[in-house]
Amino acid sequence: MRSVQVTIKDIARELGISPSTVSRALKDHPDISIETKKAVTELAEKLNYTPNSIALSLRQQKTNTIGVIIPEIIHFFFSTVISGIEDIAYDAGYSVIVSQSNESYDREVMDSKALFNNRVDGMLISLSRETTQFDHLKSLFDRGVPMVFFDRVTDAINCSKVVVDDFGGSFEATEHLINQGYKRIAHLSGPKSLTISEVRLEGYKAALAKHNIPYDEKLVMRDKASEDEQSAKKLTEQLLSGPNPPDSLFAINDIAALGAMMAAKEKGLKIPKDFGIVGFSNWRFTSLTEPPMTTVNQPGFEMGQEAARLLIKQIEAKNDEVIEPETVELKTNLVIRGSSVPK
């Protein structure tokens, strides 16, 4: 800002006309004569004039900016979400400003304030792991700030949300294993306290039921399988060395899937020939993992797009128009890496 800034006034002075005429000429107002327009645009070009967005925002009471709060940018999933948001936002004439809460409640509070102070036209939020109280967002929402939650959502605020179809994804994952010919499918789950564990477990059960495979409680492992690889590995070892071992496994997330894979390999089992594994994932498995690996992926890009669409719809609603909050459940994608070897 200390830098040289060309303003409308500069152009007006140089051309001996008024700032308002310059302003109108620049936006191709019908009232302005062609000669004036020509002179103005040429000089603007020559001086490298670019409109000051700050002044514009203040004047229009609109920043054309969307604020995003995510837990961490280094997560592949959230990076994809951002790309999806930008994809829609740019086309609609909005820029995007991203801030990371780093999974901290305090940071989330600060971030939401900062975004409000910057008068973003709306916010897209994925809650930090620490957040259990929502006043900071509720008060903004009540003051009329358009808001959409994605992935990590809360029921405490009655606005639109975009989430993953956990049930459908788990169903699909489990059914995929069944379709490959596996009969005894284990499940590495998460703690009972987490809704997501329960929902994914339900999807697993539903797929079994559909194919008339009896549900065997002994095939479902919970404690900490979803938290670190080593636990997942141990639980899988336990399963594999039991009396009636599974021939395949559905893991609630990447961590669990990796642990399972390590256990199976150490047992000398070929994947997926001897042992099938599907993991629910919000990372992208790049070539860093060994194929063949099957995952049910969370649709990050699409989630970003959808959230941005919902938000922009709200922002651009006429003042009297009432937009009903809606919750969108996004279909997951089944991704098969490497060659899928049916049994």
Next chain:
Amino acid sequence: MRSVQVTIKDIARELGISPSTVSRALKDHPDISIETKKAVTELAEKLNYTPNSIALSLRQQKTNTIGVIIPEIIHFFFSTVISGIEDIAYDAGYSVIVSQSNESYDREVMDSKALFNNRVDGMLISLSRETTQFDHLKSLFDRGVPMVFFDRVTDAINCSKVVVDDFGGSFEATEHLINQGYKRIAHLSGPKSLTISEVRLEGYKAALAKHNIPYDEKLVMRDKASEDEQSAKKLTEQLLSGPNPPDSLFAINDIAALGAMMAAKEKGLKIPKDFGIVGFSNWRFTSLTEPPMTTVNQPGFEMGQEAARLLIKQIEAKNDEVIEPETVELKTNLVIRGSSVPK
């Protein structure tokens, strides 16, 4: 912005005092009486007043914002850089706005314009792969916009830069192998046209020279090793099946390292017992890769910090103060995953 906004005027009206008094009271100006201050801060609190950053920026001709342009946010390296930038920027009272060029020259041009229009106080830039012409940045720089390049830099603009110590990192990588007892060290390099390939090759040569290991041209493979795993794998196979095979390998980047690893494993070689591999990396090798793996990592976080420091120094320099551009070469880190098994 359509949302309810409490302004200084509202407080002034309600208290029957002037806006300037409110403004002064809020920033604890010494002239204001304690009672007035108390009344103002209490009402501000009650009404949930927060200052409008837009108005502030316009008034102060300073946005307290740093603009960042990176090729892609999904790259782990760039995500870490951003965290480093934020770390320094927040402490210094700046917010950070990030835009991705998606490796496109046109997008980079647009991004730089958008950041300028938003009157960021300075810019941190890592060039897109496509960029070979620098007028869009040069013109901003000449207009006095503070600017620092990092990682992907150009000599066309005479501003501060932060880069990785490619020579030192390669030297370290190679020496690490030597110290482990390896004697015939191959090198998967990149195309001659890339400065980075040449510099890393020089580091490799220098380490060999220091330890009196003769340089053998036949151990250096170039074509496309750095571009895709399969090429790297083939080149390594070639090396391994030759008459006088290497006992270890220094790979110019992750891709090449992975290819080499695959080739060695298929040959039945244990890593690092039978075959040592070190890769120069700007990704983080997570548990997704199999340990033990040794890498020389680019210091993303530190790079972000350093770049932000240099930029802020420039931004906050007094008008008459001249800041000489400097180029900082950051030390790389040797990262050893898993247990290092000396020969």
Next chain:
DNA sequence: TTGAAAGCGCTAACAA
């Protein structure tokens, strides 16, 4: 077809 004036929210020099 153009200009003058007011105002978006805020601060600061000057006056009282």
Next chain:
DNA sequence: TTGTTAGCGCTTTCAA
């Protein structure tokens, strides 16, 4: 200790 005034860059109503 407080108020008045002007102005940051821009748009827009009203008047000419």
